[in-house]
Amino acid sequence: MARELAVNPGRCTGCCTCALTCAITHQGEFKLTGAFISIARDEFEGTFTITFSSLCRGCKKCALACPSGALRVVDVEEMAEQEG
Amino acid sequence: MYGYSGKILDIDLTAGRMKERPVEQDWAREYLSGLGFNARLLYEEIPAGADPLGPENILVFNVGVLVGTTVPTASRTEASALSPATGLFGTANSGNFWGSELKFAGFDGVVIRGKAAAPVYVWICDGQATILPADHLWGRDAWETVRRIRRELGDGAIQVAAIGQAGENLVRFASVENGPFDAWARTGLGAVMGSKNLKAVAVRGRGAVRVAHRKEFLQAVDDTRKAIFSSPFYGPFSRFGTMLATLPYQEFGALPGRNYRLGAIENWVETRSRKVLPRYSNRGVACVACPIACAHWVEIKEGPYAGLRLKDMEVTPVIGFGAGCDINNLPAVAMVTETCQRLGLDMVSAAAVVAFAMELYEKGLIGEKDLGFPLNWGDERATISLLDMIAHRRGLGDVLAEGVRKAAEHFPGASKYAVEVKGLECFLLDPRARWSTWTLGYITSVRGGDHLRTRNPVENLRYNENPVPYLTEKFGFSEEMYERLDMPDELKKEIFDPVTRDVNIPKMSRWAEDLIAVYNALGMCIRPPVLHTVGPTLFARLYASLTGIDITPAEVIRAGERIWNLQKLFNLRHGEKPGDADYPSRFYEEPVRAGPAAGRRLDREKVREVLREYYLARGWDPDTGLPGAAKLAELNLQSYTHQRS
Numbered sequence: 001m002a003r004e005l006a007v008n009p010g011r012c013t014g015c016c017t018c019a020l021t022c023a024i025t026h027q028g029e030f031k032l033t034g035a036f037i038s039i040a041r042d043e044f045e046g047t048f049t050i051t052f053s054s055l056c057r058g059c060k061k062c063a064l065a066c067p068s069g070a071l072r073v074v075d076v077e078e079m080a081e082q083e084g
Numbered sequence: 085m086y087g088y089s090g091k092i093l094d095i096d097l098t099a100g101r102m103k104e105r106p107v108e109q110d111w112a113r114e115y116l117s118g119l120g121f122n123a124r125l126l127y128e129e130i131p132a133g134a135d136p137l138g139p140e141n142i143l144v145f146n147v148g149v150l151v152g153t154t155v156p157t158a159s160r161t162e163a164s165a166l167s168p169a170t171g172l173f174g175t176a177n178s179g180n181f182w183g184s185e186l187k188f189a190g191f192d193g194v195v196i197r198g199k200a201a202a203p204v205y206v207w208i209c210d211g212q213a214t215i216l217p218a219d220h221l222w223g224r225d226a227w228e229t230v231r232r233i234r235r236e237l238g239d240g241a242i243q244v245a246a247i248g249q250a251g252e253n254l255v256r257f258a259s260v261e262n263g264p265f266d267a268w269a270r271t272g273l274g275a276v277m278g279s280k281n282l283k284a285v286a287v288r289g290r291g292a293v294r295v296a297h298r299k300e301f302l303q304a305v306d307d308t309r310k311a312i313f314s315s316p317f318y319g320p321f322s323r324f325g326t327m328l329a330t331l332p333y334q335e336f337g338a339l340p341g342r343n344y345r346l347g348a349i350e351n352w353v354e355t356r357s358r359k360v361l362p363r364y365s366n367r368g369v370a371c372v373a374c375p376i377a378c379a380h381w382v383e384i385k386e387g388p389y390a391g392l393r394l395k396d397m398e399v400t401p402v403i404g405f406g407a408g409c410d411i412n413n414l415p416a417v418a419m420v421t422e423t424c425q426r427l428g429l430d431m432v433s434a435a436a437v438v439a440f441a442m443e444l445y446e447k448g449l450i451g452e453k454d455l456g457f458p459l460n461w462g463d464e465r466a467t468i469s470l471l472d473m474i475a476h477r478r479g480l481g482d483v484l485a486e487g488v489r490k491a492a493e494h495f496p497g498a499s500k501y502a503v504e505v506k507g508l509e510c511f512l513l514d515p516r517a518r519w520s521t522w523t524l525g526y527i528t529s530v531r532g533g534d535h536l537r538t539r540n541p542v543e544n545l546r547y548n549e550n551p552v553p554y555l556t557e558k559f560g561f562s563e564e565m566y567e568r569l570d571m572p573d574e575l576k577k578e579i580f581d582p583v584t585r586d587v588n589i590p591k592m593s594r595w596a597e598d599l600i601a602v603y604n605a606l607g608m609c610i611r612p613p614v615l616h617t618v619g620p621t622l623f624a625r626l627y628a629s630l631t632g633i634d635i636t637p638a639e640v641i642r643a644g645e646r647i648w649n650l651q652k653l654f655n656l657r658h659g660e661k662p663g664d665a666d667y668p669s670r671f672y673e674e675p676v677r678a679g680p681a682a683g684r685r686l687d688r689e690k691v692r693e694v695l696r697e698y699y700l701a702r703g704w705d706p707d708t709g710l711p712g713a714a715k716l717a718e719l720n721l722q723s724y725t726h727q728r729s
Contacts, residue, residue, distance in 0.1 A: 067375030
């Protein structure tokens with residue numbers, strides 16, 4: 001069954017675990033700048049914007065690490081059912 | 085080095101010079117990082133007799149070594165200095181993103197010494213540091229300072245530690261704000277920054293944290309995450325944050341209502357408890373790497389405070405201002421919270437000071453002519469006006485800016501209304517109504533009347549029972565929870581009753597203090613789902629695999645004990661006396677007036693007995709509380725002394 005990354009920015013709490021996980025997975029060290037996913041935190045608005053860089057390889061490790069449900073790995077059929 | 089950045093930045097504001105000092109491997113193993121490094125630096129550098137607001141004081145920030153990684157809740161940085169509030173070890177811990185940014189900028193910590201000739205701020209970016217003028221920021225509040233620094237340096241991701249007007253004006257309970265909504269709040273560190281003419285420390289880093297043994301580390305991180313998720317507190321804490329405590333405190337009658345007179349408050353549940361939180365907030369905001377996101381984004385959509393938006397609807401301001409000053413609705417408490425965040429005031433002490441002033445007003449010791457306005461219980465507008473007077477040291481605000489202990493000296497007969505220990509206001513939970521490890525911590529804590537350094541990791545808020553009065557508190561969890569608690573078996577047998585599992589309070593206090601010292605040294609958060617489940621075994625695995633420095637669980641907790649003892653030695657050198665470990669007279673002499681605990685007060689003899697038990701558990705002299713030579717040798721502190729030098 002095809003599995004895809006589902007993004008729900010409204011659930012993001014801004015913890016950046018996704019970006020740290022991406023960096024350790026693909027670059028072998030922890031950092032926030034240079035990961036293939038980044039979270040722009042607008043602190044005064046309490047909002048978070050999730051951006052994937054063109055270098056993202058779609059490994060979905062970020063979603064597996066996301067504690068808030070903003071990033072999830074879902075079955076494509078399941079997603080279609082939910083939306084349909 | 086792995087895990088560590090390997091460097092501490094040392095800035096002399098008098099000379100306008102800075103240097104880097106390496107993190108020594110021996111230091112790392114014995115003091116870990118964070119609070120541990122701060123304790124060592126303060127002990128070595130601040131002589132007896134130093135003025136907390138003089139250039140001889142140093143202000144130190146050290147980040148926990150686990151920060152910058154995916155270790156859940158590893159976000160925390162400890163800030164320390166000789167405290168203007170207590171004259172003792174001043175220290176506070178804060179999360180958010182400042183610490184991770186400092187590590188990514190290439191430093192584990194920053195030491196600030198001396199005094200700048202004119203207002204400045206420090207800008208640390210990718211291994212470089214610059215001292216910049218701050219005349220244009222002086223006089224501005226902390227929110228505005230954060231905004232302006234980000235704008236003028238052209239990067240919204242810059243993390244800013246800043247003081248508001250309270251710090252500039254040397255208010256003894258001024259905070260260092262960590263971004264707009266978080267803070268190193270307790271013990272008046274903002275005044276130390278103000279005394280140095282230092283408005284802010286801004287940081288930005290694009291570097292990385294390296295890992296010694298990646299596979300082992302990621303496995304340890306995964307196990308830590310699973311442990312935290314397994315805690316029964318995890319779900320409720322994610323949903324309600326610290327507001328969870330608002331219901332049991334009312335149930336126990338342990339609120340500090342109207343300056344510790346009313347233990348329970350009418351309409352509390354409907355107006356100020358977690359039950360009303362969802363009306364104003366429906367989502368959490370996290371510190372870096374935190375899966376709990378206990379802080380809440382708050383939006384007030386109607387009423388006099390419509391339009392107010394901020395992070396935090398936390399138990400501290402809700403109980404402090406909501407109960408202590410009896411401000412009877414959450415939007416008004418949120419408005420007062422914003423005021424404290426902007427002015428840069430420690431909300432625990434600020435609430436205690438306002439409640440103290442409200443009681444003086446009620447008793448007629450101060451009047452409208454002294455203030456320019458009435459100061460009745462529950463009046464949030466008057467509260468905000470008074471906080472503004474304090475932050476700017478205007479009129480009576482100048483007296484109150486000294487904190488309740490010193491302010492009480494100005495009003496004959498007022499000292500009995502001052503609720504503080506060692507000069508630090510304790511303002512959250514009433515020990516007369518709930519006697520526990522937590523409340524014993526008010527008098528054992530090295531930073532004075534405080535509730536955050538002595539917390540039973542298995543505190544149970546469903547019960548309020550002391551099976552042996554003063555000596556034990558009820559455990560009340562499952563046997564599985566007992567088995568899983570990460571504590572050496574022989575110690576478990578000493579702390580927990582073999583049959584009932586009741587918790588020995590003085591012995592648990594010692595364990596809790598050492599454990600929390602480790603948390604504050606490594607940079608993890610003491611929220612219950614974490615404190616509950618993560619102990620020396622996981623810490624040792626995380627630390628060793630991240631840094632490559634082998635350490636055993638026993639050595640980890642020993643480091644915590646060493647850090648606690650060194651803070652105590654610092655305090656003794658700076659004049660702490662055995663009798664200072666005592667509650668304010670109100671708790672002995674006046675019974676709680678209302679609620680389920682009405683009529684209760686503390687028994688001085690019983691408190692002394694339990695304190696003696698605590699000193700014995702610490703290996704200190706049971707009468708004086710002085711750490712003896714054998715204990716210091718055991719901790720490799722034999723060359724350290726509590727003598728004034």
